[in-house]
Amino acid sequence: GAGVSQSPRYKVAKRGQDVALRCDPISGHVSLFWYQQALGQGPEFLTYFQNEAQLDKSGLPSDRFFAERPEGSVSTLKIQRTQQEDSAVYLCASSLTDGRNTEAFFGQGTRLTVV
């Protein structure tokens, strides 16, 4: 497909369980973002990659959250020891460059429910 693909679309995790969320960006896109969207809120920035380099992880809420993009394409967001407050939609976006006014293309998101 031509768009950003995320998997799984839905994930139910028991509290304390580890989860891994995958993002396949648009081929050739340099920039990749992860966002967290809680119910009724706008997307909140988590982290940013330029190719394989994680340039900004200031939005990661705790050290239980970890993201990687080892080969500059697919990215994985890992959450360890999930808590109920981690329940949210996790959005991945990619853009061709990091230049000014560049459009970010979003995936469908992964809805994580921690029970």
Place this chain on the structure above:
Amino acid sequence: AQRVTQPEKLLSVFKGAPVELKCNYSYSGSPELFWYVQYSRQRLQLLLRHISRESIKGFTADLNKGETSFHLKKPFAQEEDSAMYYCALRTSGTYKYIFGTGTRLKVLA
């Protein structure tokens, strides 16, 4: 701190009526402003960006630096405009997009 404020969570208008979705931002430098839209069961997608000064699906938005606003307007709403609208700010020198909390637009027949 950089912030985007969308004061209305829900805006209901009748078909054919004018629409204005409000967006105010807090940033002292040169901002990049965007409007993203999410239709039911679809992904978030770009509607327009201030630099383009274009009209997309009849929507326009003008950046007013004096009022730090980037309101989205359409003179005649259509039912297919019903969606969630997010205003986003990108600050110079950074890469992240800062989103508002969104406004749900409902266009009534």
